Amino acid sequence: MSARGGSPMRLRGLLRKEFTQVLRDPSSLAIAFVMPVILLLLFGYGVSLDAKHVPIGFVADSPGPTSSSLLGAFRRSPYFAPRVLPDMHAAETALMTRRIDAIVHLQSNFAAQLKGGRNAPVQLIVNGVDANQARIVEGYVGLAVRDWAQQRARAHAEHMNQPVVLEPRVWFNAEVRSRNYLVPGLIAVVMTLIGALLTALVMAREWERGTLEALMVTPVTLREILLGKLIPYFVLGMGGMTISLLLALWLFDVPLRGSLWVLFGVSALFLLAALGMGLLISVVARNQFIAGLIAIIATFLPAFMLSGFIFDIGSMPVWLQWLTHLIAARYFVTLLHTLFLAGDVWAVILPNALALALMAVFFIGVSRLRIHKRLD
Structure with a gap:
């Protein structure tokens, strides 16, 4: 050839x-x-892009059964590793020294407002150096608090004013x-x-x-x-x-x-x-x-x-x-x-x-x- x-x-x-x-x-x-x-x-x-065992500081100005219940919800979550801190000064110091990534703060009137049926705000302070991590932590904390509030309302036969309930379904990667x-x-x-x-x-x-x-x-x-x-x-x-x-x-x-x-x-x-x-x-x-x-x-x-x-x-x-x-x-x-x-x-x-x-x-x-x- x-x-x-x-x-x-x-x-x-x-x-x-x-x-x-x-x-x-x-x-x-x-x-x-x-x-x-x-x-x-x-x-x-x-x-890994998953946020798991995130160290967060938990501060309750007036510790009691209600704050302990919310703390337990964070401890049962695979996404958080909460640390109880005595006050906001200690929490802010831990956040600045990168020992924790966020602070969950319950004010002294949190339990009273919740018992009276009024809005009981939960303060969240997040380290925003890593913007993606901050958004993930913010979303996870919001979900944890919402789920805890719903479980508490059902346990006490209380009515929560939620006209719209989000029921998420994850396709293709259900484990996320x-x-x-x-x-x-x-x-x-x-x-x-x-x-x-x-x-x-x-x-x-x-x-x-x-x-x-x-x-x-x-x-x-x-x-x-x-x-x-x-x-x-x-x-x-x-x-x-x-x-x-x-x-x-x-x-x-x-x-x-x-x-x-x-x-x-x-x-x-x-x-x-x-x-x-x-x-x-x-x-x-x-x-x-x-x-x-x-x-x-x-x-x-x-x-x-x-x-x-x-x-x-x-x-x-x-x-x-x-x-x-x-x-x-x-x-x-x-x-x-x-x-x-x-x-x-x-x-x-x-x-x-x-x-x-x-x-x-x-x-x-x-x-x-x-x-x-x-x-x-």
Whole structure:
């Protein structure tokens, strides 16, 4: 078969050479198999958006059965670790020294006002340095006080003037565990690093060592070179994806409500896009250090900051929301959240999978155009 048409025998030789090089290269194996485990363990156990066992100060100017009852409600809640403090001065000192995150203050007339059927305000002071944490604590304290008031009213056969009663239902993540949200998004970040770093570093290393230039003077076609580079690292990337999936399901107990085959299908599309980005970076840089730096700045940081992995895209400025459409990880994070927590919602799966397919074709196509069988 002519060189232009390509040869299956040459492609097999290239694949054999590439797989042998991978097995001899600890860095490639570490990026594909060790890094996903480390990142998932660090983020899965070390990062949590749940507010549990929050230290709060509890101050009652006139302690009694009513204040003790409310204190018991806080102690029974998994969200709080209340500390009884003698007065507001001690509570404010504890808040300023970061020993507590909030103060619940009952004034001296709290019990009398409650018994007389009048409004009995509960003062809440929250440390607002972490605005997100402050809002969570404020909401949890409000719910705890409301639930305690309702239980007290039922116990004393009192009527509470509540014309509207909110009955919340949580869909897709009924446990409201942030881990169920973070771990699937982290898989997208891990896959971005695997795909972009593997191809960027490996191809740049070949340029540095001159081995790629040696291939250029052989009858091997550019298509065979690209396939010989993409296929082995695609296999490595899917292996890293499998490890990440097993950790998510068995170690972190994240539910998978969608189809496993659909999950691997969209993961393959995203990995092709990530491999294409890494390939393009290596073609432009031709230096391992520069290629690795560009891969982290151009792929990892956008995937971490602008994909919806942690920060809500809807709360970003409009111009930045438009910019996120250029980031492949945005579509993959949406797909992972849908497949893990909601199921096979095709109205979400199809457009996002199409976007990933177009990005894969674009990056691999541009890389093919940028590679020439000449040394300039």
